[in-house]
Amino acid sequence: MRGATTEPPSALRRAAAWGVHAYTASGAVIAYLALAAAAEHRFPDVFRLLAVALAIDCTDGALARAVGVKRVLPYYDGARLDDIVDYLTYVLVPIVLLHLGGFFPAPYAHWVAAAPLLASAYGFCRSDAKTEDHYFRGFPSYWNVVAFYAYGLRVSPEVTALWVVGLAALVFAPLKFLYPSRASRFRRSAIGLGAVWGLAMLYAIWTLPDAPALLLWASLAYPAYYCGVSFWLQATGRS
Secondary structure, eight states: OOOOOOOOOOHHHHHHHHHHHHHHHHHHHHHHHHHHHHHTTOHHHHHHHHHHHHHHHHHHHHHHHHHTHHHHSTTSOHHHHHHHHHIIIIIIHHHHHHHHTTOSOGGGHHHHHHHHHHHHHHHHTOTTSBOTTSEEESOOOOHHHHHHHHHHTTOOHHHHHHHHHHHHHHTSSSOEEEOGGGOSSSHHHHHHHHHHHHHHHHHHHHTTTSOOHHHHHHHTHHHHHHHHHHHHHHHTTOO
């Protein structure tokens, strides 16, 4: 008895699937442009480009599911492509910006820069980096956020270095951090407050280098909420 045959995807569906992968890959081009801007010390432009890369990262998954890229192009690993681009935009570009901008103490700037680069290389390659109950394991390499606050608030090189090295160590920590879009608890509040925070960040980014200091300090409430909820859920065994 012959099994049921599956009709191959149409040329239009295959083109759409490749288009989604190209959309994801465009983040690498954004990363290149951001590195070029960083080399020219056009740091506000770097953050604007990273905002574009973030928008791509937040939307390509929905497009991939809508097109069914795994079924249409089963031999092409979109998740790996996404990880490569994310490492560039979330890790490499922000760390290069902090280094070129003088946000690491000069005598050991290269050592400080190496810490997040190596830690996040490890974190990105863990097969259990995202837990089965929808959390990030260890600090989820939000170095673009770290770089933005260091730049926007003019944090000293010594304090920036302490934060960077400390957060790099947390990549290896057995801690769970909230995955807002898939969290089973605090999902609505995390997404809602995150949207407000995102709008505030967009305004701040587009007004750099003169972003309102009060807005930047007030916006730290969301990262504090994010970390506080993550630690509370784990400490109380509710994660």
